[in-house]
Amino acid sequence: MAASAKDTPDPSAPPARTGRPRASAKGEQTRARLIAAARTLLAGGLAERFTTRNVAALCGVSHGMCHYHFQDRTDLVLAVVTDIRPEWILPLEEAVRAPGSFAERAERAVELLSRPEGAELSHLHSALHWHALNDERVRESLEAEYRRWRRCFVDLFQVLADERAAGPAGGRAVDPLALGEAVAAAVDGLAAAESLGTELDSGAVLRTLVRTLAAGA
Template identity: 70%
Template structure:
């Protein structure tokens, strides 16, 4: 039997089902976002509420079953939190390094970002993520990947210096050293607020650059 398509009443209405799927998808994304936000709140909390999928679901205002619909287990939730905070600490650094300018200009942008005070919420969150990384290999791998991306920013910054200086300057050890020092300084500042982070980071960046120039 032939399929008639000339009658408008027999034509499919393509907008109906995609629109329905879009509404479902948007609702699902909203639920997922609420769960990630709830997971972040619990991770950055004082530890009085254990970090479990059930507690995250309750904090997010959804059923426990719905939580497991979006996330298989609490490790999946932690990995989602790790990804969700990237725009707060890695993406701005990437943009500062990638924006136009020479090494000195880009380094100043980076220094400006690194010397901004880290919020207590984000600081506690990083501490919690590091604790879970000690006990969960998937969390460790996920967090390690983020730190590789973090270190790559510093390597890219010193690549700009290498391009300016020439002479076969290797940006990797310089970038890795800067990243390690900055990370250690953040830990020190969290314990001693009197440490002048801005001066230390600026001395570090310019000192590495000067040494690189001398070696080159």
């Protein structure tokens, strides 16, 4: 039977909406709320309270709904690892990758690293390290994040290596990996000292270190 004009789809009409996108958006909102609740509990420093049941209760959803989005507690921790990436890794990557000379990029990175770390992020890093000691999946995930973070410093010194190579007579060879890892280790050490209340001018220390390494490379 031929279709009537009423039954024939109008090719210029926008596609009909279904209920699925709305349900998906609601699911994403619930997932985001669960991650936010997980962050709150982890930053609270009470590891024994970090359970899927307590996360669900803090979020205001059923325990079953929590397990619908996250299989277990480890999945929640891994989600937090990913969730905090824009707060410490991505800004450093942007500072290093933005156009400019080695000196300009180094100054951007030092300025960024000199800013005090927020209390929540500091507590989260401590909690994630604790979970990494007790959970292999968390350890692997967190180590991957730190590799990405350390890579920023290697990329920074790669810029110096490229500048030297393009200079007169090729310039002196630079080892970006060794120099980058050295600065990353120093930044870790400064962060540990500051977490204990040690008063340091981290910006001055890092700026001196980077400039000295670059001059001696």
